[in-house]
Amino acid sequence: MSDLPSILIIVAFLLAVISLVQPVARVLRVSQTVILAVVGIAIAAISSFLLHSSFTDLFNKPAELILDFPITSQVFIFLFLPILLFQASLTLDVRRLADDAAPILVMAVVAVVVTTAVVGLALEPFAGVPLAACLMLGAIVATTDPAAVVAIFRDLGAPPRLTRLVEGESLLNDATAIAIFAVLLGYITAEQPPAVGAVLLGFVRTFAGGVLLGALIARAFVALLPLVRDLRAAEVTLTLALPYLIFIICERYLHVSGVVAVVAGGLVLGAMGRSRISPENWRFLDEVWEQLGFWASSLIFILAAMLVPRMVRGIDLADIGLVLVVVAACLVARAAVLFGLLPFLSLLRLGQRVSTPYKTVILWGGLRGAVTLALALSITENRAVSHDIQRFIAIVATGYVLFTLLVNGTTLRPVIKLLRLDQLSPVDLALRNRVLAISLVSVRDEVASRAQAYHLSDETLAATVRPYEDRIALVAEAQAASEGISERDRLSIGLVALAGRERDVLLEHFHRKTASPKVLEAMLQQADRIVEAARQGRSDYNKAARGWLEFDRPLRVAVALHRLTRLESMLAQRLADRFETLLVSRIVLEDLRRFATAKLLPVLGPRMTAILREMLDNRIEATSKALDAQHLQYPGYAAALERRFLRQYALRLEEREYRTLLEDGLIGSELFHNLRVELQEEQDTVLRRPRLDLRLEPQTLLAQFPMFATLSEEELGKLAGLLRPRFARPGERLISQGAKADSMFFIASGAVEILLEKRRIRLGRSDFFGEMGLIARKPRSADVVALTHCHLLELGGSAFHKTLENNAAMQAKIAAIAEAREQMNANPEPEPEPEPTPDPDLARPVEPDPSPTSNIIALPPPPRRVAD
Known part of the structure; x- marks a missing residue:
């Protein structure tokens, strides 16, 4: 017996049994696999008994169907x-x-x-x-x-x-x-x-071959996805074909592990x-x-x-x-x-x-x-x-x-x-009691408000809210017993709540397509790291949170390639990703600040909420500085991104209004579909990110330097053509003592440190360094190291001398600054004593985290001692 109708009826019978196993497993609080195993054994045993029993022949046919089911x-x-x-x-x-x-x-x-x-x-x-x-x-x-x-x-x-x-x-x-x-x-x-x-x-061949071939086949399928974009039935069908093609091709024809290949293919499709x-x-x-x-x-x-x-x-x-x-x-x-x-x-x-x-x-x-x-x-x-x-x-x-x-x-x-793994920890128990108390009070007050609005009797209201009053009293007693929770634990609760909310907000942006999916996906992964770091305490949370501001490995590779080959496409793509990351980060952090005030204050109290708010303020400040630096370099692109974001928000509001009109019966489904199609075309257009041109508006970038204030637009344009953009990461050595002086640098954003024998001097945005070696035509006299992520403009030696020859005012200004710095070199000031370090977890106020654009010491004129 293996005809198709018989097979289908057995499969349908087993699916019905499976659907009934779930509620049984939930009631018995036993793993579903255990119940399925017992039920499967019982089905086979009962079928065998009925088939071979002389008691009755009534169930012989169904028992035979089950026992002869083609299971191989x-x-x-x-x-x-x-x-x-x-x-x-x-x-x-x-x-x-x-x-x-x-x-x-x-x-x-x-x-x-x-x-x-x-x-x-x-x-x-x-x-x-x-x-x-x-x-x-x-x-x-x-x-x-x-x-x-x-x-x-x-x-x-x-x-x-x-x-x-x-x-x-x-x-x-x-x-x-x-x-x-x-x-x-x-x-x-x-x-x-x-x-x-x-x-x-x-074994090595079958395992490694399975990994490689499974990943390659899945990658080829990913390349086909744009052909069925937004056709979800086609997308699902394509993914359903993938595991079978991978398994059979690898197992039967290429003689590598089909199991390993399917796992590798699933991971690749999930990632891409x-x-x-x-x-x-x-x-x-x-x-x-x-x-x-x-x-x-x-x-x-x-x-x-x-x-x-x-x-x-x-x-x-x-x-x-x-x-x-x-x-x-x-x-x-x-x-x-x-x-x-x-x-x-x-x-x-x-x-x-x-x-x-x-x-x-x-x-x-x-x-x-x-x-x-x-x-x-x-x-x-x-x-x-x-x-x-x-x-x-x-x-x-x-x-x-x-x-x-x-x-x-x-x-x-x-x-x-x-092992007591099913019990709440003291911290979780205290949080549960506090949240439950707030929720019950809120429900009680809302019920009382509704009863008054609907003119219901006091007796009805009292009977309804009495159970809530009793529960509030019980929770209050439990909460009083758990008030011994430490401030460090309260801070940990707040950090975990903030990190979880951060991930939820990012998911909302991902679903709304606020930014490029690739950027939001990377941000979600960073948010997961922040969630896990929040469980370890404040220092780990701050370290993970700074991930938004870091130059990731692809960007560092793009910078290196740009420096070596002048290849702009990869660097432009990565900088555009960074633009979007910073923009969305600032929006998310502003939402978190409102969340902390509205939701965490009743749960954690004013002191812990103030600490969390201050940490968020520091993150917002650092993110804003990084974003402002991008604005300074590429103002046109920054404005285009902001317009894109607002346009997407407007389109979402427009869609929501149309859907509300449909639900209220004010427009029909045909009109709604027509409006929705037009809206979708507009959304697809807006979703395409504008291209970043690294050569955009160099005059705007140079205008922030005081020494160039007297130059005309034409002169600024000529000077911009001589400058080379350079990006530096924290700790990168920009100038080495004793090296040949062949260029000078202008700091568009970030901060660097001059390492002298007896002191260190920090320079920030709008400062410059490296000019003294060019003027004196001598080797470098000190090391210069980047303190943060820096955007620099490098001017070569020959271009430097040519520029000074053609601009007497600039030549005089640089000469005056160089002379003042030489005098400072001869009379160095002692370094100030370092201030004591505050408690890393609970001390306040909180120092802001360093950012790619922070001026660590904003030194105004008069000029300072600067080595080159």
């Missing part, structure tokens, strides 16, 4: 596995995973290798099969159920980074284990077993697709894939469970003993990684510290599931494998899966409760 390893591996792996990898943030690449890769690869080795070596004396078969069983049971493990940590409210570590490790764990399984299976079925070196080389698919369509795509993943994981689990009675047929006490050996070996191997390797990674600062209770939950919560059963089933169907190995793999792997589901899965919540 090919169905699991080629139909369900690509969906499962692709959906899991698609939801991961590959750029955030890159921050923890070392611990994830080490945990995934090392954990699988250790489990494979420990299980294989532990079984070999007792199993009566070759060591290679025992190692292959070790690889089969090394796979974990990512969905179950991640669900556990989300239920516990684990920190996002820890959840991400476990999720990434579980996904790559499966890919690594399946790759090792494939290599060992090839070793066992080969007529002439290859050497160990060849086996290891084969978000900036090429509209936010609304990406949400739709994500929801579709979540549903597909749910169907695939549930069906593969319940179908695999239906095979359990068949696979454990003939089990005896010796087999049970082997299962217990595997249980002990897996626990030992997993414990060695968790309690031995993880602390070492934390010591090297390659991974986040994981507490002992969390490690215990990871150890006990390593549930095995459908992937393990599917791999075991593939062995039983492989005729090249001996019957003894088939029986050994089928019984022991199935027995171990049942143990993890029925023992670990059912006792996991009691373990969590025993």
Whole structure:
């Protein structure tokens, strides 16, 4: 029996069962995979009983349909596995995973290798099969159920980074284990077993080849996305084809790991697709894939469970003993990684510290599931494998899966409760009480206001608000008992709340397309870092928050290329990204300042709110200075970006008005659609970012220097043609003592420091340096180092002398400044004593963070001593 209607009716029946399992699992507070396993086993056992029972023949036909259902390893591996792996990898943030690449890769690869080795070596004396078969069983049971493990940590409210570590490790764990399984299976079925070196080389080839080819195929698909832009049905269909094409091409034709390739492809699409698919369509795509993943994981689990009675047929006490050996070996191997390797990674600062209770939950919560059963089933169907190995793999792997589901899965919540991981910390409890008190009072007052507006009786109002009054009193008592929370903890609560709100506001901008998707995506990743840093305290928060102002690696590369090759396109693109980043940052920070006053003040009190407001004010000031520097250099482009932002806002308001008219019945759907199409065309036009021309308005930039105030527009234009823009990062050495003096520099923005023998002098915007060596035609007399990100204008030596020859006023001014600086060199002033450093967490006032454009010391005339 394998006709299509019979298959469809069984699938429909199983889907109905799966839908009923969810509420049962929620009521029993047990993992859904445990319930699915029990239900699948029960369906198979009951069907077998009904078919072979002489009690009645009424259920023979449906029982026969279920028992004869064509469940093979090919169905699991080629139909369900690509969906499962692709959906899991698609939801991961590959750029955030890159921050923890070392611990994830080490945990995934090392954990699988250790489990494979420990299980294989532990079984070999007792199993009566070759060591290679025992190692292959070790690889089969090394796979974990990512969905179950991640669900556990989300239920516990684990920190996002820890959840991400476990999720990434579980996904790559499966890919690594399946790759090792494939290599060992090839070793066992080969007529002439290859050497160990060849086996290891084969593993590296299949794994690395899978990563490379999966990423390349996914990248090619990403290039096709613009062809179906804003057609969400086509976009989803394209992504549905991708995992199957990757898996089958790599597995069947290119002979590399299809599993690894699908994971790599999902990560690439997740990283690149978000900036090429509209936010609304990406949400739709994500929801579709979540549903597909749910169907695939549930069906593969319940179908695999239906095979359990068949696979454990003939089990005896010796087999049970082997299962217990595997249980002990897996626990030992997993414990060695968790309690031995993880602390070492934390010591090297390659991974986040994981507490002992969390490690215990990871150890006990390593549930095995459908992937393990599917791999075991593939062995039983492989005729090249001996019957003894088939029986050994089928019984022991199935027995171990049942143990993890029925023992670990059912006792996991009691373990969590025993370790008190389900309880709120004192800080969280205090925050809960305070927020609850404010919310209940707000609800009570709003109900009273409505009752008065609707002229309801006092008796009705009293009966309605009485339960709220009682709850407010209880919360007040609990709040009084928890008032011992320290100010540092209150500050931590406020920082986490601010960081979370910052990410939410950025998500709103992402959905509204306020700026380029690529820019907003990068800002969201930085916001995630700020959220995690906020949990560590004020200094970590400030350090992460300065990420908006930093010159990232692509921009530094673009600067270096521009300096070497004069190539402008890449630098213009990166500077335009920075423009947008700073503009959106300032808008977001202004929203945060209002949020702190409106929402955090009632929760944290005036002192903590004042500290948070001051930190936000410092961030706003630093961001504004950086943005002002960009305005000075490229005022036309800055104005174009601001117009673009306001136009986008106006178009969103226009769309909202049309939608309101439609909902109120004032316009029909046909007219609304017509207006919406016109609006969409305008939005698409506005969404295109204007191009930044690095040569825009040089006269405007030079006009900020007092020494050029007497020059005409024509003279400014000639001088601008002689200047070369240069960008410097903090700590970069701009001038070295003893070097040949071949240019001078004008500071358009930022700050530099002159390193003299007995003192240091700082210069800021509108200052210049390096001219003395050109005038005296001598080597440089001191080092000059950039203190912040600087925008400089460099004037070459020959151009310098030519300019002075043609402009007597400028020549006289520079000569006077140089003479004054020489006198200062002869009579240096002592450095002032440094001021004491305030408490890094609670002291106030807060010093503003250094920014790319801050004048660290704004030294007005008279001229100062400046070395060149």
